[in-house]
Amino acid sequence: MINYPHLAQRLFNVPIAITPQKAEVVMAALADRFGIARLFRANGDAVALDGFGYDSEPAQDRAYEVVAGVAIIPVTGTLVQKLGTMRPYSGMTGYDGIRANLSMALEDKDVRAIVLDIDSPGGEVAGCFDLADAIFKARGTKPIWAILTESAFSAAYALASACDRIIVPRTGGTGSVGVICMHVDMSKALGAAGITVTLIHYGDRKTDGSDMQPLSKEALSRFQADVDAMGELFVKTVARNRKLSAAVVRGTQATTFLGAEGVEIGFADAVMAPDEAFRSLLAELG
Template identity: 60%
Template structure:
C-alpha cells in the first residue's frame, strides 16, 4: 500500500484544489503520518492536529478495480448519476469508488444519459466536498452546454462544496436539503516544506537544473517569495475562472459570487444567496422533477 502514497501526495500537495478546507485537512493529516511529517501548519500558523484515518478505505487501496455493470440508474425515465466524496480527474470507474468520484466517470455517464432515448431527464445526485481542479471546469462546461436538451437537476444529498458546487452549478436547478450546504467557491494550493526535516536527518539534496524556476515549489526547498507570488497569480486566475463560471451558470453578477469569499451556506441561506433554487429533501426533489415530466 505504501508504494502508492507518494503518488497520492503529488495529487494533494503542490497542486491546485477546489475542495472544502475540512476535507483537505483530513487528507493532509492522514498523509502526514504516513509520510513521516511530524507537524503541519495552516496559513494562519495554527497547527493541524493528526487524525485517525483509514487511507485504505478512503482512497481505495484495499482492493483492486472492480467491474461496473452500469454507470447510472434509470428511475422512471430519470438518469441518476451519483457524485459523492472527493473528486479526482481520472478514477477509471463509472460509479463512486472508495470515497472518490472521477470526472472521467461522470463525463461518460452524462454523455450516455443525454444520448439515451429512454432517459427524459438527468439528476446529478451530489454529496461532495470537491477535489482536483484538473478536469473540473471542462466537465462543468460540458454539462452547461447540454442545457435545453433534457432537464438537468442537481439534487444534493447532502452538500456540494467547491468543485462539487461547480458541478452542481452547471445544472438547470440546484435543490439543497435544509441541513445541506453549498458554496466554498474558491481554490487552495498547499506547499509542504521538507527542507528542515531533510537537514535534521543529515541528508543533503542537490538540484542540477536548467531554468531558474525549474524547482519552484519543490518540497525539498523553502518556498521563495518569487515562487509564492507566481503560484498566487495562478491560483487567482483559477479562482477568477471559478467565479466567472458560477456567475454564468447561475446568472449572478461575478461581484456577488466573489463577495462570498469561499464561504459555505447551509440550506435556505444558499438559496438567499442565489447559489441554490429551493430547499427540499432529496426524495421530495426527485418527485418534483418527475411531476414536471408527467
C-alpha cells in the first residue's frame, strides 16, 4: 500500500524537477483529503520491456533486460530518490534502482552497451544530480544511450543529458530544465470547517512552509533561494553534459521541445522511433 501522506511530504515545500502539468495532476490527486486520493496511475506491475521489437535474453539475476547484448534500464513515471526496488513500481522509478542497474550493467560481461529507456515527466531533485554525475562519469566505459519512449522532461532530462546520445521520437519531448516548489495553504479551509490549529514552536523559521498557515514573505524568499540554487545546478549540469553554454540552457526558461525542436536547441542528437534508434545502436556496436 502506498503511503500517500509520505509522498505528499516529499512533493510539497521541497524543490522538485517535474513538469508543471504533472505537478498539477499531483495537486488534484491530493485535493480530496490531502494525501488520500490516488496519487499516481498505477497497477503495481513491473513495466514490460518489449518496445524495441527484440526478444530478450533470460533475466537470470538481473533486474534489467539484455537485448542483443544491450542492457535496457527502464526510467518511467515519476522519479523518486528511494523506491526500494530496481524496477519501476506503482507509476514510479527510484534513482536507487537506476543506479544499481547501471552499476551492474557496467560490470556485466554480457552487456556491450546500455540504454536508458526513458518516458518520464521528472520527479524529485534529491538524488537526481548525483545519479546524473554517475552516468556522466561512466561515459567511455560502455556506450550509454538515452532512447526516449516518448519523453524525458525535467529530472528525467537531467539523466538523459548525461548519456552519450539522446534519441527522441517525432512525438516525444525533451527539456523543462527548471525546478518548481509547491506550497499548500490549508488555513482558510480549516477555518471554514471550524478547526483552529495553533503551531507551538521553537525557532522563528521552524514553521516555514507549514500548510496550516499562509506562506510568509520571509519563507517565500528562502524557498525561492533554494529553488534558484537547484535551478542553477540543473542548468550547469545540462550545459556540461551536452557541451552547451549555460546561457543557452538557462535561456530556454524551462521550455519543453517537441521532437526535432530538441535536436535544434542541442537537447537531443537525433529523431527516430525507438526501434529504429535501437537498431542504430546495434549497427554501431557491429
